Each structure stands twice: as C-alpha cells, then as structure tokens.
Amino acid sequence: MSTSLKLEPPCQSKSNFLWEDPPDENKFSACVHCGMCLESCPTYLETGHEQQSPRGRVHLIKSVAEGKMTVNEAFEDPIFTCLDCRACETACPSGVQVGALIEEARGQIRKAIPLKGWKAGISKFFLRGVFPHPNRLHALGGLMKVYQRSGMQSIVRKSGLIKVMPKHLQEMEAIMPAVQDPVMKKYPEVIVAKGETKQRVALLTGCVMDVMFGDINEATVRVLTRNGYEVVVPRSQRCCGALHIHAGDREEGKRLAKQNIDAFLAADVDKVVVNAAGCGCALKEYPELFHHDPEYKEKAEQFAEKIEDVSKFLVEQGYQKPQGSIETKVTYHDACHLAHGQGVRNQPRELLRDIPGVQMVEMPNADRCCGSAGIYNLTNPEMAGKVLDEKMSFVPQEVDMISMGNPGCMLQMTMGVAKHGRSAKVVHTIQLLDRSYQLEDEKRKGEGSS
Incomplete structure (x- = not known):
C-alpha cells in the first residue's frame, strides 16, 4: 500500500475533517515551522523524514483542515506512527499542543478508515x-x-x-510480571490514615495497573497512609481511557471520562493521586474531550485540578523522610507523560535522594522516550524496538536499578534490560520509598525485641 503524500487541488477549501472533535485550528495555526521540535522527535531521528516529525505532522493536519488533503492512508501512517511522547511540546517555543492535535486527528482517521479484520477484533x-x-x-x-x-x-x-x-x-x-491481586479487591473503599489525618485523597487504581502491577498500588497505599493521608478507592472508577484516546476511539474515551469524573468528584477528596504517568496525563486533559459539552467541561476542569502524580503530591504536601537504608546505585528514567506531559521531573528524584544508601546516577537523555507509548510497542513493534535500543544506550552501565513512574515504561525497559544483557532491576519510584519505610520498621522492631 502506497503512503506517498498527495495533496488535493488548492481550490478545495472546505475542511476534510468531517466528524465531531476535529483538530483545533487554534492549535495547529500556532506552529511557525521553526524546526526546534525535530531533534526531540524519536521517529524523525530514526527516519529523517519530514512527515515523521512534529512539524511535518502539524502541516499534514493543517492541510486536511484546509481541504488540500484527504483523510487517507498517506495521512494515517505518520499520525499513527507518532509516539505521542510530547517531547516536541517541551521543545516548542510556540507552545503547540501536538499531543492534542494527534489525538484529535486519530479520532477523525478512525471514523474515515475503521480498523478491519483481526485488528478490529483485537481492538x-x-x-x-x-x-x-x-x-x-x-x-x-x-x-x-x-x-x-x-x-x-x-x-x-x-x-x-x-x-x-x-x-x-x-x-x-x-518479562511479564507476576500477576498480583488487585487493590480494588484486597482493600476497603476507605483506608484510614496512620496517626492524624492530614488530607483525604483518592487513588486511581487503573486497569492494567491493578492487575499486572497490584504491588505498586499496594506500595502507594502504604506510603500514603503512613504519611497521614486517608485513601479512598472509589468502586465506580474505570480505566482512564488513555489507550482509547490514543487509538482514536474518542467516543469510548469520553464515556470512561464521564464515569471517572462522576466517581471521583462524588468521593469528595482533596486530591486524586495517580502512580501511572500516562493515566495522570490523560486525566489532566479530560477538559479537552468536552469542548462542546458545557456540563462536563466544567466538571472535567474541576476534576483535572485535583489530579496529582504521587511523587509530586508527596513532595509538595509533605512526607516522612525514610530511614531504612537501601545500598544501591539508581538511575531515573523520565516517563514521557510525566516529564513532558505533566512537567514532573525533580520530585521523583528528590524522593530517591532522600532514601539512605541510594546513590543517584543521572542518565543522559533521561527524558527520551523508551518506545512503550501505551500499546505502541504492540502496534508498531519495529519502531518501538529501535527507540528502545537508543534508550538503552543511555542507561549507565554501573547502576543496579532503573527507577521510573509509569507501568508501560517499566515493561518496555525490562524488555530492554533483557534484550541488551543488562542486570539492572526495573522499579517504580514509590516501591523504593515503600521498601525504605519497611526496612526502617523492621530495624525498629528488631531493636525493640532485643
């Protein structure tokens, strides 16, 4: 199938985005094509092709909006090859919201070119x-x-x-982790704080997170309650919808967003704490889904204000400095949707540096994408593999652990460790903090019994 880019005659002026939620003109018109984004884009660095760059993709979106190009396979390929890593947004001096444009364009593509055959069935x-x-x-x-x-x-x-x-x-x-019992089933809906209650917070348990990484959710609950935060786990919460929005299924994404907005606002909490970068970014961007829905746009804005990554929440609201020593060398990987999507960079590093015995070794290009990108490593395995190989070349050889704040990154980086014959263990930042607390308790218990 050819993916050559053929523009329609310029006389056609009507937009070829024909469905609800087209890419916002205010977003793509902000691009001045300066090229500052090019060196930050993993797919452009791999291919060298303009249409596989943020600038090129924005130009294609603008061309369809102006009626110069149709929503066809040539448009579909570069839009869905994008990792949606948001590194270009960090680099962009004009503040172009490339991630939102890509997601809106994917919604249009899936209306015009629905998936067929086994791909449609699996999706x-x-x-x-x-x-x-x-x-x-x-x-x-x-x-x-x-x-x-x-x-x-x-x-x-x-x-x-x-x-x-x-x-x-x-x-x-x-490298599939051992499946854990979900927090949703193991814990009551309200988990009381230890000692004086500082705040009442809710925990997003996630979909895959609570099944594949239930131990991380449990560590998050232990850390929060230890630090005086009452934790609410709303039973009516659902998948955040990030995977659906990335895949172009905005209809299902909106349905899930409404359920979560209603569930968490009804919980009457100070904050909604999230330990998965991709989920947190999606929740913060719920208002983008409801431009034409005044009722839910207002609710989404109110809800988005409550979303906080667990590392940022602890650093800003306060936490006990851990005393348990973990003698290890750790490097930190910035998950794209934490660093570029939410602007959270220093807080996870601060948590790690506060753990006795931990020696931090900075990773060059720590915020370069690992290639996970939701289910990108399933839908685009060849490109994801190249991006992962590049990422692994930056991981310091001497480290014992690679810490991060996103489950998709954890799976991808674990695969990279195995592929490149490395021995470093991949962990979530909150797991190391939780382990330090546990070692502290064990030491005190031992001293008390002696």
Missing part, C-alpha cells in the same frame, strides 16, 4: 470488551495468575509453543 475485545470493565479485567488477571503459577507457563516455554507468537510478543511474555 474491540480489549478496548471495549475488557479494559472498561473491572470485573472482566480481574477475571482475565485471574486466568493469567493460574497460567503463571500452575506450571503452564513453564510447560509452554519449554515445549517451544511460545515460538509460534511474533518475536516481540515472545519478548513481552518473557
């Missing part, structure tokens, strides 16, 4: 059938737990059956 199954429904997701997690702990996983690997899968899926299966 519908996961994005509509599983992720929005906690009970189904937990059931799927239960099956995965049986697969991992019954010996079936070992049999499948030893028998060679795993080799029927594409190579990138084999690599992902090899």
Whole structure:
C-alpha cells in the first residue's frame, strides 16, 4: 500500500475533517515551522523524514483542515506512527499542543478508515470488551495468575509453543510480571490514615495497573497512609481511557471520562493521586474531550485540578523522610507523560535522594522516550524496538536499578534490560520509598525485641 503524500487541488477549501472533535485550528495555526521540535522527535531521528516529525505532522493536519488533503492512508501512517511522547511540546517555543492535535486527528482517521479484520477484533475485545470493565479485567488477571503459577507457563516455554507468537510478543511474555491481586479487591473503599489525618485523597487504581502491577498500588497505599493521608478507592472508577484516546476511539474515551469524573468528584477528596504517568496525563486533559459539552467541561476542569502524580503530591504536601537504608546505585528514567506531559521531573528524584544508601546516577537523555507509548510497542513493534535500543544506550552501565513512574515504561525497559544483557532491576519510584519505610520498621522492631 502506497503512503506517498498527495495533496488535493488548492481550490478545495472546505475542511476534510468531517466528524465531531476535529483538530483545533487554534492549535495547529500556532506552529511557525521553526524546526526546534525535530531533534526531540524519536521517529524523525530514526527516519529523517519530514512527515515523521512534529512539524511535518502539524502541516499534514493543517492541510486536511484546509481541504488540500484527504483523510487517507498517506495521512494515517505518520499520525499513527507518532509516539505521542510530547517531547516536541517541551521543545516548542510556540507552545503547540501536538499531543492534542494527534489525538484529535486519530479520532477523525478512525471514523474515515475503521480498523478491519483481526485488528478490529483485537481492538474491540480489549478496548471495549475488557479494559472498561473491572470485573472482566480481574477475571482475565485471574486466568493469567493460574497460567503463571500452575506450571503452564513453564510447560509452554519449554515445549517451544511460545515460538509460534511474533518475536516481540515472545519478548513481552518473557518479562511479564507476576500477576498480583488487585487493590480494588484486597482493600476497603476507605483506608484510614496512620496517626492524624492530614488530607483525604483518592487513588486511581487503573486497569492494567491493578492487575499486572497490584504491588505498586499496594506500595502507594502504604506510603500514603503512613504519611497521614486517608485513601479512598472509589468502586465506580474505570480505566482512564488513555489507550482509547490514543487509538482514536474518542467516543469510548469520553464515556470512561464521564464515569471517572462522576466517581471521583462524588468521593469528595482533596486530591486524586495517580502512580501511572500516562493515566495522570490523560486525566489532566479530560477538559479537552468536552469542548462542546458545557456540563462536563466544567466538571472535567474541576476534576483535572485535583489530579496529582504521587511523587509530586508527596513532595509538595509533605512526607516522612525514610530511614531504612537501601545500598544501591539508581538511575531515573523520565516517563514521557510525566516529564513532558505533566512537567514532573525533580520530585521523583528528590524522593530517591532522600532514601539512605541510594546513590543517584543521572542518565543522559533521561527524558527520551523508551518506545512503550501505551500499546505502541504492540502496534508498531519495529519502531518501538529501535527507540528502545537508543534508550538503552543511555542507561549507565554501573547502576543496579532503573527507577521510573509509569507501568508501560517499566515493561518496555525490562524488555530492554533483557534484550541488551543488562542486570539492572526495573522499579517504580514509590516501591523504593515503600521498601525504605519497611526496612526502617523492621530495624525498629528488631531493636525493640532485643
């Protein structure tokens, strides 16, 4: 299939974005094509192609809006090849909101060019059938737990059956974390603070996060309650919708957004704490989804004001300095949607530096994308692999751990560690803080019993 870029005759002036939520003219008209974004874009650095750069993509979006180009496969390819990492937004002197433009354009593309065949089936199954429904997701997690702990996983690997899968899926299966019991099921809806209650906060448990990384959610609960924060886990919360919005399914994204807005506002909390960078960024950007819905636009703005990454929340609201020593060398990876999307960079590093025994080793280009980008490593495995290889070249050789604040990055970086024969352990920043607290308690307990 050809992806050559053919513009329509300039006499056509009507926009070829024909559906609701087209890319906002105020956003793409802000681009002055200065090129400051080029060196920050992973896909441009890999290909050298203008249409695979932020500037090029904005130009294509503008061309469709002006009727000079149609929504076709040539437009679809560069828009969906974008990692949506937002590095270009950090570099842009004009403040162009490239991420929002890309997501709005993807919504138009999926209306004009719906997925077909097995791709449509898989997308519908996961994005509509599983992720929005906690009970189904937990059931799927239960099956995965049986697969991992019954010996079936070992049999499948030893028998060679795993080799029927594409190579990138084999690599992902090899580093799949042990499925944990979800916090949604293990904890009550309200978890009381230890000691005096400072604030009442809610925790976004996430969809995949609560199944694949339930231990991180548990660590987050322990850290928050230890520091005097009452934690509410609303039972009516749902998947944040980030994956749906990235995939162009804005309709489902809006439906999930409304459920979350209503659930968390009803919880009457001071803040909504998030430990997944991609989710936090999506929640903060809910107002973007409701331009033409006055009722929910106001609610979304009120809700977005409450969203806080866990590291930023702890540093700004206060936390006990940990006393348990962890003798290790740690480097920190800036998740794109934390550094570029939310502007959170120093706070996670501050938490790490406060842990006794931790020696921080800065990573060059720490905010360069790892290639995870939601499910990008599944939909664009070749490009994701190249971006990951580049990222791993920046990881200092001497470190014992690579810390970060996003589950997708954790899976991708773990795959990179295995692929490049490295030994560093990939951890969430909050896990290290929680472990330091645990070691502190164990030491005091031991001193008290002696």
